[in-house]
Amino acid sequence: MPQETVGHATQPGAIVIVENVVKRFGAFTALNDVNLEVAKGEKIVLCGPSGSGKSTLIRCINHIEKHDGGRIVVDGVELSNRIADINSVRCEVGMVFQSFNLFPHLTVAENCMLAPMKVRGISQGEARDRALGLLRKVRIQDQADKYPAQLSGGQQQRVAIARALCMQPKIMLFDEPTSALDPEMVKEVLDTMVELARDGMTMVCVTHEMGFAREVADRVVFMDRGNIVEEADPETFFRAPRTDRAKGFLNQIIH
Amino acid sequence: MNTLDFSILAQSWPYLWSGLLFSLSLTAAAFAIGMVLGTCLALVQHFEIPVLAQIIRGYVAIIRSIPLILVLFWFFFLVPIVLGHLSGNGRPIPIGATYTAFITFGLFEAAYYSEIIRVGLRAVNKGQFEACQALALSTYHTYRHIVLPQVLRVASPIILSQTIILFQDTSLVYVLSLTDLLGAASKLAQLNGRLVEMYLAIAVVYLVISSAASQCVTTLRKRYALATAR
Numbered sequence: 001m002p003q004e005t006v007g008h009a010t011q012p013g014a015i016v017i018v019e020n021v022v023k024r025f026g027a028f029t030a031l032n033d034v035n036l037e038v039a040k041g042e043k044i045v046l047c048g049p050s051g052s053g054k055s056t057l058i059r060c061i062n063h064i065e066k067h068d069g070g071r072i073v074v075d076g077v078e079l080s081n082r083i084a085d086i087n088s089v090r091c092e093v094g095m096v097f098q099s100f101n102l103f104p105h106l107t108v109a110e111n112c113m114l115a116p117m118k119v120r121g122i123s124q125g126e127a128r129d130r131a132l133g134l135l136r137k138v139r140i141q142d143q144a145d146k147y148p149a150q151l152s153g154g155q156q157q158r159v160a161i162a163r164a165l166c167m168q169p170k171i172m173l174f175d176e177p178t179s180a181l182d183p184e185m186v187k188e189v190l191d192t193m194v195e196l197a198r199d200g201m202t203m204v205c206v207t208h209e210m211g212f213a214r215e216v217a218d219r220v221v222f223m224d225r226g227n228i229v230e231e232a233d234p235e236t237f238f239r240a241p242r243t244d245r246a247k248g249f250l251n252q253i254i255h
Numbered sequence: 256m257n258t259l260d261f262s263i264l265a266q267s268w269p270y271l272w273s274g275l276l277f278s279l280s281l282t283a284a285a286f287a288i289g290m291v292l293g294t295c296l297a298l299v300q301h302f303e304i305p306v307l308a309q310i311i312r313g314y315v316a317i318i319r320s321i322p323l324i325l326v327l328f329w330f331f332f333l334v335p336i337v338l339g340h341l342s343g344n345g346r347p348i349p350i351g352a353t354y355t356a357f358i359t360f361g362l363f364e365a366a367y368y369s370e371i372i373r374v375g376l377r378a379v380n381k382g383q384f385e386a387c388q389a390l391a392l393s394t395y396h397t398y399r400h401i402v403l404p405q406v407l408r409v410a411s412p413i414i415l416s417q418t419i420i421l422f423q424d425t426s427l428v429y430v431l432s433l434t435d436l437l438g439a440a441s442k443l444a445q446l447n448g449r450l451v452e453m454y455l456a457i458a459v460v461y462l463v464i465s466s467a468a469s470q471c472v473t474t475l476r477k478r479y480a481l482a483t484a485r
Contacts, residue, residue: 097382097385100382101386103386119393119396
């Protein structure tokens with residue numbers, strides 16, 4: 001486990017290290033010298049106003065966005081331009097998107113089986129067993145042979161979670177997983193995420209679901225304008241935010 | 256006024272049938288060559304492979320802006336001369352009407368199919384690529400299992416429409432003295448003096464095949480609309 005650090009405390013056993021990371025989109029600086037460490041098994045909720053860089057940050061962790069400066073180390077592998085490094089990081093990092101991004105032409109089971117077969121090289125039978133097992137875990141096993149379009153939004157997002165888990169990742173990233181859902185479907189997805197958290201998965205979630213944050217987060221990280229402005233355990237953060245920006249944000253989302 | 260006499264069809268159907276078979280096999284071959292080659296041409300442009308992409312863009316632009324019949328003539332008359340020069344003895348090497356037809360139609364259709372697929376590639380949702388990246392799928396697997404199947408599905412109605420046009424265009428091999436359905440019919444018609452009956456009969460054949468295929472286009476459109484309802 002890498003232990004090096006630059007100017008801030010390193011937690012023992014950090015599985016994700018984000019160090020002085022900078023990301024620009026043209027003239028816009030989305031991440032401005034961001035530092036974050038995630039311990040193994042830790043659950044982090046990232047929140048902040050839109051455009052604050054929270055999605056960009058987690059998208060840098062699996063190199064869907066390429067960071068322009070600083071270092072990102074995931075499970076001992078530093079993200080560079082080497083395809084082999086990028087792929088080995090991506091194998092250990094599962095991601096769930098706001099818009100599900102299921103493959104519409106494949107059945108639910110096939111969605112879950114493709115990457116383990118093509119990337120991990122497991123057999124079709126093993127991939128199907130694994131897929132059905134995880135679909136059962138997200139309570140959707142009876143839909144295995146349907147197509148994504150035949151499922152509700154909440155069901156689709158649970159399939160997306162199962163699909164990511166089929167790669168047996170060590171870390172799960174959630175990018176606003178409930179923002180595109182009808183209100184009555186939010187709970188079923190959050191319940192799945194809570195269960196995953198109880199199993200000990202390392203999770204970094206961009207979400208505004210404060211109930212979820214209170215229930216599972218070890219740490220809430222508040223971002224604004226490309227910086228981490230405040231970090232605290234959920235109780236402290238929600239009861240007594242230190243910064244004005246966090247106070248303003250919390251007022252807005254709670255009304 | 257002469258009465259129509261369709262009895263000629265009863266005697267001549269084996270010849271017409273062989274003409275129809277030629278039309279259909281030319282359509283099938285041009286479809287196969289055109290789709291495989293067209294997909295490659297589209298991918299080269301999609302990946303912006305230097306030099307090759309520009310050459311292909313030029314090729315597609317040229318093919319799409321000249322009539323098919325002219326391309327047929329080019330191939331039939333010019334390619335043997337070029338081949339002759341390349342072989343060194345300067346005498347034209349004929350490639351024969353049948354080969355000319357298959358190669359020309361294949362290359363011609365490739366330009367059209369490649370445009371359809373190229374546009375389809377751009378229409379694939381960005382999220383699909385991101386999902387593939389997040390799952391560590393290689394570029395090859397991403398295109399082979401996720402992107403191209405979706406493109407072919409979305410584009411299938413347009414591809415089939417283009418193939419219906421291709422089927423009708425195969426009648427142009429008439430100018431190479433090949434006996435397709437139209438060629439067979441016109442030879443028989445002139446032989447027997449039954450032009451009206453003959454041309455009416457094969458018009459019905461073209462109509463039936465093309466409209467059946469058009470029906471498939473409609474079905475595909477509907478099915479695709481259903482699949483993306485959400």
